[in-house]
Amino acid sequence: MIASRDNSNSTTTDATDISKPWDKDNQAWWDWYVSLAENDVTEGALITPEPLPNVAIPSDDEVISELAEPYHLTNDEINFFSTNGFIKLKKVFSPGAVLKLRAELINLLKKEFDVDPDKGAYNRFLSLEMIWPKNPLLRAYVLSPRLGQISANLLKVPAVRLYHDNVLAKQSGCGRTPWHFDDHHFPLDTNDVVTAWAPAQPIPLEMGPLSFAYPLDVHKIVNAVTFEKTGTGYDRGVSEVFSRNQVAVNETPFELGEVSFHHNLNFHTASRNYTSRSRIALANTYYKDGARVMNAPTMVSGDWQKFMPNVKPGDVAISPLNPICWPINDKS
Ligand SMILES: O=C(O)CCC(=O)C(=O)O
Numbered sequence: 040m041i042a043s044r045d046n047s048n049s050t051t052t053d054a055t056d057i058s059k060p061w062d063k064d065n066q067a068w069w070d071w072y073v074s075l076a077e078n079d080v081t082e083g084a085l086i087t088p089e090p091l092p093n094v095a096i097p098s099d100d101e102v103i104s105e106l107a108e109p110y111h112l113t114n115d116e117i118n119f120f121s122t123n124g125f126i127k128l129k130k131v132f133s134p135g136a137v138l139k140l141r142a143e144l145i146n147l148l149k150k151e152f153d154v155d156p157d158k159g160a161y162n163r164f165l166s167l168e169m170i171w172p173k174n175p176l177l178r179a180y181v182l183s184p185r186l187g188q189i190s191a192n193l194l195k196v197p198a199v200r201l202y203h204d205n206v207l208a209k210q211s212g213c214g215r216t217p218w219h220f221d222d223h224h225f226p227l228d229t230n231d232v233v234t235a236w237a238p239a240q241p242i243p244l245e246m247g248p249l250s251f252a253y254p255l256d257v258h259k260i261v262n263a264v265t266f267e268k269t270g271t272g273y274d275r276g277v278s279e280v281f282s283r284n285q286v287a288v289n290e291t292p293f294e295l296g297e298v299s300f301h302h303n304l305n306f307h308t309a310s311r312n313y314t315s316r317s318r319i320a321l322a323n324t325y326y327k328d329g330a331r332v333m334n335a336p337t338m339v340s341g342d343w344q345k346f347m348p349n350v351k352p353g354d355v356a357i358s359p360l361n362p363i364c365w366p367i368n369d370k371s
Contacts, residue, residue, distance in 0.1 A: 061338045068341040069166040069207075076217035077271040077278070078311065085211050085315040086245050091141075092295065094134040099176055102136050106183035107367070112192050120193045124255030124305030125289070131185065131298040132237065138295075141239035143176055144206050144319050156208045156317035164213050167206040169345060172360065177204065180237070181323050186298075187364030190233045190325040193300055198328035200361045202227070203346040209247060209309070209318040216247075216309040217274035218281075220258055221324075225303060226336030226343050227356060231327035232303035239319040242293040246318045247310040249299055250290035257286050258304045266339075277306065325364060330356050 061068060097105065110131060120126045132140070148156045152165055171181040180186075181204040191199045202225055209216070225232055242248040264276035281288070290310070293299070301307055312318045334352050336343055344350075347358045 058335070059338055061341045063342075065168050065205075065342045065345070066166055069164050073164045073214065073216060075267075075269075075271060075274055076215040076308075077275045078214040083313065086313050088243060088246065088314045088316050089241070091138060091240060092134060094138060096139050096142075097133070097135045099179065102139060102176070103179045105133060105136055106179055106185045108185060109188050110185050112189060117193060117195070120300065120302070121195075122255060123251070123253035124302040125251040125253065125299060125307070126193065127289075127291070127293070127297055127299045128189065129294060129297045131189070132296045134295045136180075136296075137237075137239060139176075140180055140237070140321060141319060143174075144208070144239055144321065147174070147177075147206065148208055148319075156210055156319065157315075161210040162212040162214070163210050164216075165206075165208040165210065168203050168342075169360070170206060171201075171204050177321075180321060182362060182364050184365060184367045186235045186237075186323060187325060187367070189300060190235060191365040194231045194233055194302075194327060196231050196327040197366070198363055199233075199325040199365050200328050200330075200356070201364050202232070202324040202326055202356075202361065205322040205324070207320045207322055209312045211312055211315050211317065214311045215274075216249075216307075217271070218252075218277035218306055218308045220306050221301070221303040222258075223337060223339040224341065225324060225326070226333050226340040226352070227303075227326050227330050228333040229327055229330035230302070230304060231330065232324060233300050233326075234303075234322050234324045235298055235300050237298045237321045237323070238293045239321060240316065241295045242318060243314070244290065244292055244310075245313040246316065247312045248290060248293050249301075249307055249309050249320075250288055251299070251301060252281055252286050252288050252306040252308075255302060255304055257281070257284075258306055260284055260286070261306070268338075274308075281306075326356065328363060332356050
């Protein structure tokens with residue numbers, strides 16, 4: 040998320056030194072991370088969103104077969120992703136598969152945090168990761184051949200591995216996600232990395248949909264903005280550079296079943312959740328098979344060793360927790 044991985048374009052001070060590894064858990068990482076976003080002082084009353092549709096919920100086996108089916112991508116869509124570093128695709132999941140996912144994610148969040156993410160305004164950004172190894176239903180969504188195939192096709196690579204799953208619940212009233220790109224979140228020595236961000240309900244504008252600056256190379260114009268470990272200076276700095284340069288931002292609602300895919304150099308953000316419903320998403324990150332872990336991961340890479348046990352800096356990024364998700368017949 041920083042313009043240069045080691046902030047080496049500026050004199051490093053305690054406020055900008057990110058060289059030490061992250062020493063807390065993933066939830067602490069997100070609590071820290073959203074504290075870096077600039078927010079309006081006035082929060083206002085919460086808006087009640089449309090009720091969720093009443094649709095038939097598929098069985099586990101039906102979800103597995105649905106998500107094993109390929110998704111047809113046009114050349115225009117692949118070219119759009121290459122140019123802009125993101126794409127939003129409709130009907131990646133059926134309405135029933137999305138609502139089944141939501142019910143499962145709410146159960147998992149309730150168990151972990153002892154709160155109903157849909158009751159009350161808790162203003163917190165909750166996160167759970169590495170759920171798939173112990174949850175067969177989540178495995179169907181995370182290791183889904185469909186998401187793997189779309190990711191490989193968008194990156195134009197023959198095979199992709201899973202980096203990690205991430206359940207993200209932006210509770211009612213929770214503020215903005217700061218401007219960032221994911222390059223530093225993932226300590227991978229490649230730019231062939233994509234995150235499939237799959238909402239678990241429709242996301243109207245007032246719920247704070249993930250929003251993307253484009254084209255892809257706008258990351259270059261914020262190179263000079265130095266990341267700061269505390270305060271909102273980096274978020275504000277990126278925002279000011281984008282406004283000054285009239286950078287285009289796609290901030291549009293997500294319909295049920297729509298999934299966005301963003302490249303690790305794409306700058307993105309999300310507004311406050313002004314609704315009374317948690318904005319829940321499953322974000323799975325995939326990377327090109329054969330990529331290595333970079334030599335010096337930073338604190339912004341968070342708890343990465345949990346996602347790649349026993350893989351060391353400089354190693355090829357392969358562990359039993361990083362299976363190939365596409366092509367499906369490659370079990371290595
Ligand atoms: O859900 C959000 O607001 C942020 C998610 C994000 O930045 C990501 O998945 O890369």
